Amino acid sequence: MATDTSDPIVPDDKDWTWVLHERCGECGFTAADVDPRQIGATVRDLLPRYVSALHRDDVRVRPEPTVWSTLEYSAHVRDVFRIFGGRLELMLAHEDPLFENWDQDATALADRYDLQDPAVVAEELVASGEATAAAFEAVGDDEWERTGRRSNGSFxxxxxxxxxFLHDVVHHLHDVHA
Incomplete structure (x- = not known):
């Protein structure tokens, strides 16, 4: 059933850093099992699934009034690639940087994820995903333990x-059933 995408989404204020120590009960992902040298390859493997989902006829349909559509989730993941690519760059260039706060829900509203062109989102998602994959692949063996912090203090x-980051990408594929 098609739902009006103007219905408000309840902001997600959970601290998802717990996925670094526990298996995600929703998508089954276990972040601690990820070999960081495989992040780039894994991202590249997942990109076609997002592109395929963005070509579905129901791309703009919310499964429930307060749950993002495939288009909205995909626009979010495109921005996740950009944000985390930037955070990685900061960590490699600076000692223990503090990341700017990113309110994903405010971004979704301000950028009108629900009204974006799925074909453009697919192109941008692939480009930003490829760039972030390449950035993780370029991390040197002596750089994996460099540090950075979120504005809420998460280290x-x-x-x-x-x-x-990879949990977010995998989790949202689960959300869009792709």
Whole structure:
């Protein structure tokens, strides 16, 4: 059933960093099992599934009024690639940087994820995914333990940032049933 995408989404205020230590009960992903040297290859393997999902006839349909559509989730993942690519760059260039806060829900509203062109989102998602995959592949063996922090105090190494990031990408494929 098609739903009006103007219905409000309840902001997700959970601290998802727990996925670094526990298996995600929703998507089954276990971040701690990820070899960080495989992050780039895994991202590249997942990109075609997002592109395929963005070509479905129901791409704009929300399964429930307060659950993002495939288009909205995919636009979010495109931005996840961009944000985490930037955070990785900061961690490699600076000692223990503090990341700017990113309110994903405010971004979804401000950028009107629900009204974006699925073909454009697919192109941008692939481009940003490829760039972030390449950035993780370029991490040197001596750089995986470099640190960075989120504005809420969550601490990451390059390795755990990559594992946390990859959970987001995998989890949202689960959300869009792709």
């Amino acid at each position: 990451f190494t390059v390795r755990t940032l990559g594992q946390y």
